[in-house]
Amino acid sequence: MNHLEFEKPLIELYEKIEQLKSLSKTSEINLDQEIEKIEKRALMVKKDIYSHLTPPQIVQIARHQNRPDSLSLLHLMSDSFVPLHGDRLFRDDPSIVGGLASIGGHKVVVIGHQKGHDTKENIYRNFGMPHPEGYRKALRLMKMAEKFKRPIVTLIDTPGAYPGIEAEERGQAEAIARNLKEMAAFTVPIITFVIGEGGSGGALAIGVANKVHMLEYSVYSVISPEGCASILFRDATKSDLASASLKITSEDVVRLGIADGVIAEPLGGGHHDWNAVSKCIKNQIVSDLKLYSKMDPSDIMEERYQKFRNMGQYSS
Amino acid sequence: MSILDWLSKKQKVSPQAEKLNIPGDLWVKCKSCSEVMFIKDLEKSFKVCIHCEYHFRITPDERLSYLFDKKSFKEIDGGIKPIDFLEFTDTEPYKKRIELAQKKSNRSEAMIIGEATLNNHPINVGIMDFSFMGGSMGSVVGEKVTRIIENAIINKAPLFIFTSSGGARMQEGITSLMQMAKTSAALSRLSDAGVPYVSILCDPTTGGTSASFAMLGDIHIAEPGALISFAGPRVIEQTIRQKVPKGFQRAEFLLEHGMVDMVVKRKDLKQRLLDIVTLLGVQEG
Numbered sequence: 001m002n003h004l005e006f007e008k009p010l011i012e013l014y015e016k017i018e019q020l021k022s023l024s025k026t027s028e029i030n031l032d033q034e035i036e037k038i039e040k041r042a043l044m045v046k047k048d049i050y051s052h053l054t055p056p057q058i059v060q061i062a063r064h065q066n067r068p069d070s071l072s073l074l075h076l077m078s079d080s081f082v083p084l085h086g087d088r089l090f091r092d093d094p095s096i097v098g099g100l101a102s103i104g105g106h107k108v109v110v111i112g113h114q115k116g117h118d119t120k121e122n123i124y125r126n127f128g129m130p131h132p133e134g135y136r137k138a139l140r141l142m143k144m145a146e147k148f149k150r151p152i153v154t155l156i157d158t159p160g161a162y163p164g165i166e167a168e169e170r171g172q173a174e175a176i177a178r179n180l181k182e183m184a185a186f187t188v189p190i191i192t193f194v195i196g197e198g199g200s201g202g203a204l205a206i207g208v209a210n211k212v213h214m215l216e217y218s219v220y221s222v223i224s225p226e227g228c229a230s231i232l233f234r235d236a237t238k239s240d241l242a243s244a245s246l247k248i249t250s251e252d253v254v255r256l257g258i259a260d261g262v263i264a265e266p267l268g269g270g271h272h273d274w275n276a277v278s279k280c281i282k283n284q285i286v287s288d289l290k291l292y293s294k295m296d297p298s299d300i301m302e303e304r305y306q307k308f309r310n311m312g313q314y315s316s
Numbered sequence: 317m318s319i320l321d322w323l324s325k326k327q328k329v330s331p332q333a334e335k336l337n338i339p340g341d342l343w344v345k346c347k348s349c350s351e352v353m354f355i356k357d358l359e360k361s362f363k364v365c366i367h368c369e370y371h372f373r374i375t376p377d378e379r380l381s382y383l384f385d386k387k388s389f390k391e392i393d394g395g396i397k398p399i400d401f402l403e404f405t406d407t408e409p410y411k412k413r414i415e416l417a418q419k420k421s422n423r424s425e426a427m428i429i430g431e432a433t434l435n436n437h438p439i440n441v442g443i444m445d446f447s448f449m450g451g452s453m454g455s456v457v458g459e460k461v462t463r464i465i466e467n468a469i470i471n472k473a474p475l476f477i478f479t480s481s482g483g484a485r486m487q488e489g490i491t492s493l494m495q496m497a498k499t500s501a502a503l504s505r506l507s508d509a510g511v512p513y514v515s516i517l518c519d520p521t522t523g524g525t526s527a528s529f530a531m532l533g534d535i536h537i538a539e540p541g542a543l544i545s546f547a548g549p550r551v552i553e554q555t556i557r558q559k560v561p562k563g564f565q566r567a568e569f570l571l572e573h574g575m576v577d578m579v580v581k582r583k584d585l586k587q588r589l590l591d592i593v594t595l596l597g598v599q600e601g
């Protein structure tokens with residue numbers, strides 16, 4: 001498993017514990033007390049590290065290779081899950097997954113960006129960067145949800161919409177714009193979770209929701225810190241500064257009134273315990289849908305509309 | 317005072333036009349074909365090069381004067397101003413960038429909205445100003461787009477929006493991104509109200525602007541040669557590590573790929589818009 005740079009002091013302690021354990025086995029000296037002491041220290045160090053994370057460190061966790069992905073989470077939290085494919089226009093985009101699911105007794109339509117956990121998977125998933133057909137697939141599924149009155153659950157995890165020649169030829173901008181417009185008018189509730197990277201318009205294109213929740217170590221941003229650094233700061237090495245300036249952490253995005261809440265992750269980040277993450281998301285879905293099941297469809301649409309209508313800070 | 321100083325004071329010449337200091341006359345050199353012409357001739361031709369038809373970028377005031385009935389434009393909500401709520405500083409503080417842009421343009425933001433008449437047809441108009449921080453969309457631009465849409469829902473007159481924008485304004489962070497959702501949502505209500513929306517895509521229209529209200533018109537008109545894209549050519553070249561083909565993401569390319577209805581020369585735009593309003597507008601009387 002790959003470690004993050006800032007976890008180094010922790011990793012050193014873990015290594016020491018392993019050494020002591022094997023030493024006590026081979027030499028038959030009882031080192032339990034010693035081991036316990038270091039384990040306690042490790043826990044303290046871990047708590048300390050994770051209570052002082054900087055925005056660039058949070059970006060690293062959000063992009064972690066072992067970060068729980070949409071499909072895995074959907075399988076973990078669904079009682080049943082039927083994946084669906086294709087936009088009926090061009091092809092099936094593996095960067096976007098979706099289907100029918102039952103979650104905690106609620107029949108829903110689910111959609112998510114899909115990243116991989118190794119190079120091979122990531123190439124197949126295009127690193128979670130959809131082409132227009134991915135967004136059109138998402139729209140097809142959402143329209144089906146509206147038709148059969150099924151709530152929509154979306155999971156956001158993308159560096160952004162793919163910047164490529166074919167994506168432009170097939171209308172990347174139009175595909176994203178269309179989703180924003182159509183999502184505003186659905187009468188079924190839409191619940192969104194930013195589970196990793198919320199990269200710009202490519203993220204928002206499945207994120208016009210009644211409730212937007214962010215996992216504790218996820219980020220949501222108008223542009224990647226790297227992109228912002230090279231364009232605004234004119235210095236690609238200033239991405240750490242850009243990530244702090246853009247206010248992209250879950251805490252900041254909630255404070256700005258763009259996301260509704262933060263979902264706490266297991267100590268050390270969601271990549272250590274996918275199951276725990278899936279349970280937290282599932283609980284949130286169940287409690288949100290309980291609320292919306294009592295609400296009038298036109299009120300559900302109006303609530304979502306007003307939520308986005310009121311976003312913006314200016315002086316008049 | 318030199319001619320250059322005088323020119324910059326008058327703010328008559330688009331920043332792309334290279335000014336030549338030839339005594340006695342005022343000349344401009346075309347950025348595209350490098351030919352030289354009288355400023356007067358350039359202005360008479362709607363700021364289109366008389367040699368190669370290169371369309372210079374123009375100001376909102378110039379657009380208004382080319383298309384709408386004289387003095388018919390009544391600005392709406394011109395007083396909304398941006399605020400630096402993230403206290404953002406890159407190579408310069410956002411506050412300072414705003415001040416500078418406001419001073420240079422004599423406007424509070426990168427967009428004006430209002431009502432005007434086109435040969436006596438009432439029209440709701442929004443015009444973006446690329447010279448104001450790259451026409452970027454922050455809270456104010458998003459709010460103005462939304463308000464002119466709401467205005468159109470009430471008065472039922474057709475809506476024209478002229479886009480010229482690099483995309484979302486980074487200095488307002490995630491709140492800028494949300495302006496894409498806000499404006500697109502308002503357009504869904506405009507659709508329900510049955511009011512025609514013509515999006516006129518000018519050079520350049522990219523990023524968050526193209527991926528929201530610019531691409532949601534009932535009719536899409538592009539100015540010749542305009543760059544219209546989601547990702548800019550440079551970002552794409554960095555990603556795929558090769559040069560993009562010539563003409564890629566230009567207006568004519570979008571026409572070929574079915575993303576715009578027509579590419580219309582500036583001199584023909586008024587007639588085209590009139591035809592559309594007559595054929596699609598709300599019945600009179």
Ligand SMILES: [Zn+2]
Pocket residue numbers: 346347348349350351365366367368369370
């Ligand atoms: Zn020329």
